[in-house]
Amino acid sequence: xxxxxxxxxxxxxxxxxxxxxxxxxxxxxxxxxxxxxxxxxxxxxxxxxxxxxxxxxxxxxxxxxxxxxxxxxxxxxxxxxxxxxxxxxxxxxxxxxxxxxxxxxxxxxxxxxxxxxxxxxxxxxxxxxxxxxxxxxxxxxxxxxxxxxxxxxxxxxxxxxxxxxxxxxxxxxxxxxxxxxxxxxxxxxxxxxxxxxxxxxxxxxxxxxxxxxxxxxxxxxxxxxxxxxxxxxxxxxxxxxxxxxxxxxxxxxxxxxxxxxxxxxxxxxxxxxxxxxx
Amino acid sequence: xxxxxxxxxxxxxxxxxxxxxxxxxxxxxxxxxxxxxxxxxxxxxxxxxxxxxxxxxxxxxxxxxxxxxxxxxxxxxxxxxxxxxxxxxxxxxxxxxxxxxxxxxxxxxxxxxxxxxxxxxxxxxxxxxxxxxxxxxxxxxxxxxxxxxxxxxxxxxxxxxxxxxxxxxxxxxxxxxxxxxxxxxxxxxxxx
Numbered sequence: 001x002x003x004x005x006x007x008x009x010x011x012x013x014x015x016x017x018x019x020x021x022x023x024x025x026x027x028x029x030x031x032x033x034x035x036x037x038x039x040x041x042x043x044x045x046x047x048x049x050x051x052x053x054x055x056x057x058x059x060x061x062x063x064x065x066x067x068x069x070x071x072x073x074x075x076x077x078x079x080x081x082x083x084x085x086x087x088x089x090x091x092x093x094x095x096x097x098x099x100x101x102x103x104x105x106x107x108x109x110x111x112x113x114x115x116x117x118x119x120x121x122x123x124x125x126x127x128x129x130x131x132x133x134x135x136x137x138x139x140x141x142x143x144x145x146x147x148x149x150x151x152x153x154x155x156x157x158x159x160x161x162x163x164x165x166x167x168x169x170x171x172x173x174x175x176x177x178x179x180x181x182x183x184x185x186x187x188x189x190x191x192x193x194x195x196x197x198x199x200x201x202x203x204x205x206x207x208x209x210x211x212x213x214x215x216x217x218x219x220x221x222x223x224x225x226x227x228x229x230x231x232x233x234x235x236x237x238x239x240x241x242x243x244x245x246x247x248x249x250x251x252x253x254x255x256x257x258x259x260x261x262x263x264x265x266x267x268x269x270x271x272x273x274x275x276x277x278x
Numbered sequence: 279x280x281x282x283x284x285x286x287x288x289x290x291x292x293x294x295x296x297x298x299x300x301x302x303x304x305x306x307x308x309x310x311x312x313x314x315x316x317x318x319x320x321x322x323x324x325x326x327x328x329x330x331x332x333x334x335x336x337x338x339x340x341x342x343x344x345x346x347x348x349x350x351x352x353x354x355x356x357x358x359x360x361x362x363x364x365x366x367x368x369x370x371x372x373x374x375x376x377x378x379x380x381x382x383x384x385x386x387x388x389x390x391x392x393x394x395x396x397x398x399x400x401x402x403x404x405x406x407x408x409x410x411x412x413x414x415x416x417x418x419x420x421x422x423x424x425x426x427x428x429x430x431x432x433x434x435x436x437x438x439x440x441x442x443x444x445x446x447x448x449x450x451x452x453x454x455x456x457x458x459x460x461x462x463x464x465x466x467x468x469x470x
Binding site for chain 2: 016017062063104
């Protein structure tokens, strides 16, 4: 970039680059400002334009009659291009070789490999997400209860009778849901009907509930279980209704009892049951 | 079947009718190259003449440039600044041809043809003066250093500074300096 002071005149080089749009916007603005005030530079700019115009005119006049008409050379080029296409049309094997050894082919191969890898990863983890849905599969986990009275349930506080689900049973639950190699601390192997509401320690009552399943996660269900236990013991909800509601669709039950379409913020981090760990 | 193009030694000997039909059907790429040929053939040829080539050598190089352009595009290579590309290839081929031919032919060998192109509205005396001025101008350009001359002719063909720099493989500053020098000299000639 050529430096010039405010009072300096513009050099021929800068005038030419200015005319060609080759200067930075800052330099262009400076030159505009200078040309507005400086007749000397404006005249010089016109002279430069005129000089180029004179030269172009002289050159055109000189060569105008010397150039043969274009039709013949154009027809010749067309014929040569056609001949080139016949000669250069590759055979099948040559085309395959060209494709395989072309540098771009490696890029394509890389992109395809990456896409396949991504697809495999998405399928692997995506299937787990789908299989471990928010609501258990009714055919796999219909829910199961043990014979118990309301007084028995209410004589203990929720979670007091909690015992961890044996690892072998937890693995059977994952297998049932066809989840291979479950990630630790990603699921809670949960009772559909919590033992605090008379749920049985039975594989038909267990399902892998993901933590990372948006708003309707295991934390929110734990909050519902505690609330229902309290309501049953307070006599506000009878036990079979509580069991039926939570096993049919626990999200609908949450909406029904908490009168909300979305989980309450206070329940988002509600956590009593431990996550599944290997 | 044998087909020989009337304008040149292009032969399609040994091809069956179907193959020839397919070959003669213009492809989109072929049409594109031919369109570019129509646009740039005259500017290229003028530039080659300024480099000192004879007309028929210049025509051959123009053909080579567009055959190379066809192959360039067919291979899927970059399409950015094809104008600069054809001038760069043409410039290099011209220099090779000139090296083979030995000497540089001066541009004003075409002056006889130019004499018939005087401005019809001028009277004979004015026509003579104009002719002399033009001759003097071009004579002066012939005496410029080669880089200055190339820059000037490329600029006259409408190439921008960056394109000229690419064609001649010099810096942008070099183009600027060269054109500034050439135009200053031409202004002096005009003033005289």
